[in-house]
Amino acid sequence: MRKGNIYLLLFILALFGFALWAVVPLDSERLGRHGLTLGLDLKGGSHLVYEADLSKKDPSQTDDQAMEGVKQKIERRVNAYGVTEPIIQRQGGNRILVQLPGVKDIDEAIKLIGQTAELDFREQKLDEGGKPVFDDEGNPEWVIAMAEGSDGQQRELAGKYLKPNATVVLAPQTNEPQVAFEWDEEGALLFEQITQRNLGKPLGIFLDNQLISWPIVKAVISNTGIIEGLTLNEGETLAIQLNSGSLDVPLKVIQEQDVDASLGADSIRKSILAGEIGLALLVLFMLIYYRLPGFVACCALGVYGVLLLAIFKLIPVTLTLPGIAAFILSVGMAVDANVLIFERLKEELRSGRTLGAAVEVGFDRAWTAIRDSNITTFIACIILYWFGGVLGAFMVRGFALTLFIGVALSMFSAIVITRTFLRFVVHWVTKPSAYGV
Numbered sequence: 001m002r003k004g005n006i007y008l009l010l011f012i013l014a015l016f017g018f019a020l021w022a023v024v025p026l027d028s029e030r031l032g033r034h035g036l037t038l039g040l041d042l043k044g045g046s047h048l049v050y051e052a053d054l055s056k057k058d059p060s061q062t063d064d065q066a067m068e069g070v071k072q073k074i075e076r077r078v079n080a081y082g083v084t085e086p087i088i089q090r091q092g093g094n095r096i097l098v099q100l101p102g103v104k105d106i107d108e109a110i111k112l113i114g115q116t117a118e119l120d121f122r123e124q125k126l127d128e129g130g131k132p133v134f135d136d137e138g139n140p141e142w143v144i145a146m147a148e149g150s151d152g153q154q155r156e157l158a159g160k161y162l163k164p165n166a167t168v169v170l171a172p173q174t175n176e177p178q179v180a181f182e183w184d185e186e187g188a189l190l191f192e193q194i195t196q197r198n199l200g201k202p203l204g205i206f207l208d209n210q211l212i213s214w215p216i217v218k219a220v221i222s223n224t225g226i227i228e229g230l231t232l233n234e235g236e237t238l239a240i241q242l243n244s245g246s247l248d249v250p251l252k253v254i255q256e257q258d259v260d261a262s263l264g265a266d267s268i269r270k271s272i273l274a275g276e277i278g279l280a281l282l283v284l285f286m287l288i289y290y291r292l293p294g295f296v297a298c299c300a301l302g303v304y305g306v307l308l309l310a311i312f313k314l315i316p317v318t319l320t321l322p323g324i325a326a327f328i329l330s331v332g333m334a335v336d337a338n339v340l341i342f343e344r345l346k347e348e349l350r351s352g353r354t355l356g357a358a359v360e361v362g363f364d365r366a367w368t369a370i371r372d373s374n375i376t377t378f379i380a381c382i383i384l385y386w387f388g389g390v391l392g393a394f395m396v397r398g399f400a401l402t403l404f405i406g407v408a409l410s411m412f413s414a415i416v417i418t419r420t421f422l423r424f425v426v427h428w429v430t431k432p433s434a435y436g437v
Contacts, residue, residue: 048097048100076245110253117241122204123194123203161187177230179235200216308406323398374411384399
């Protein structure tokens with residue numbers, strides 16, 4: 001056996017050892033990854049699809065810029081909320097897919113993500129005699145709070161002047177949650193003028209045109225302030241929204257789904273059982289029909305499976321139930337390549353070639369069929385992945401991506417791993433009957 005083949009065999013064994021270390025046990029933490037990344041259908045969580053109203057975007061922005069801005073702000077809100085491994089993707093021209101694994105309260109998720117979070121401050125409306133004006137229900141009426149900016153122009157006091165450092169604090173005396181915020185230089189200038197003329201009066205704080213608090217101004221304030229009258233959860237959500245910035249365009253939920261984690265666990269158990277049965281039948285067939293090459297193919301298949309799981313874990317690839325089906329399908333396609341090779345090998349042995357020559361010629365002649373069949377599969381995967389993105393079918397995308405990676409690795413397994421193993425075996429077992437002839 002040539003030195004090059006020995007080095008290649010050692011490389012394959014080292015690669016197999018690394019992959020085995022990375023994935024065993026499956027829930028281990030290796031290289032910053034903890035276990036396999038599971039999709040919503042397996043792990044449970046919230047699945048939301050939002051549609052943006054681009055007619056209300058800033059005219060200076062293109063549709064693409066507005067959607068990218070919304071996507072980035074949603075990402076900041078979700079990350080600040082503490083969701084592990086969320087999926088946030090644009091779909092088409094005006095839709096955004098949001099998947100939140102482990103989030104069971106879908107209403108809370110909708111409120112956190114989809115609220116525009118446009119904060120503004122308003123003063124109590126006064127009549128000609130300087131007295132407060134109330135509506136028919138006895139509630140005070142409000143007008144937008146404005147003051148002179150640094151350029152001498154009248155400006156509205158709004159959330160765009162806030163620094164992204166709002167936090168939830170507890171009131172010293174009542175221990176009630178409050179949201180503490182800080183203005184930038186321009187906002188501090190406006191806030192100081194507004195609080196000065198509203199001493200002893202209420203100042204309304206509105207979020208998306210909804211009154212959330214109206215504290216009495218007790219002192220002239222410039223750069224800081226608080227929002228009170230909130231629960232702890234409301235305060236935490238508001239702080240996240242203020243720090244991420246208001247959304248550029250309004251969003252509307254067009255699809256929502258709450259996935260039960262117990263359903264995912266049952267799906268995993270059934271998928272593993274199906275895989276074990278299929279794999280056992282596959283190994284049995286290869287050993288009976290192809291004998292020693294079948295045993296070599298099973299060994300190569302074991303290396304292939306461990307390498308594929310390592311790729312899924314370390315990239316990471318989000319596994320869905322269709323993705324597991326694609327994984328099992330790619331295993332079958334990896335064996336299919338070996339079947340083509342072994343049939344060619346048997347033909348060459350029957351024609352009178354030596355064992356070593358039959359192995360080399362068998363691989364060379366089977367390569368074109370393996371290449372062409374896998375290229376057609378790649379094309380189908382690319383089309384499925386693209387359509388899955390356009391139509392919002394995330395499970396179709398998971399199937400396509402998993403199958404693409406699996407088939408690509410199966411080519412490496414058949415042409416490199418199986419070939420290297422066979423080159424090693426033919427030096428020790430030389431009887432044609434061991435190769436099915």
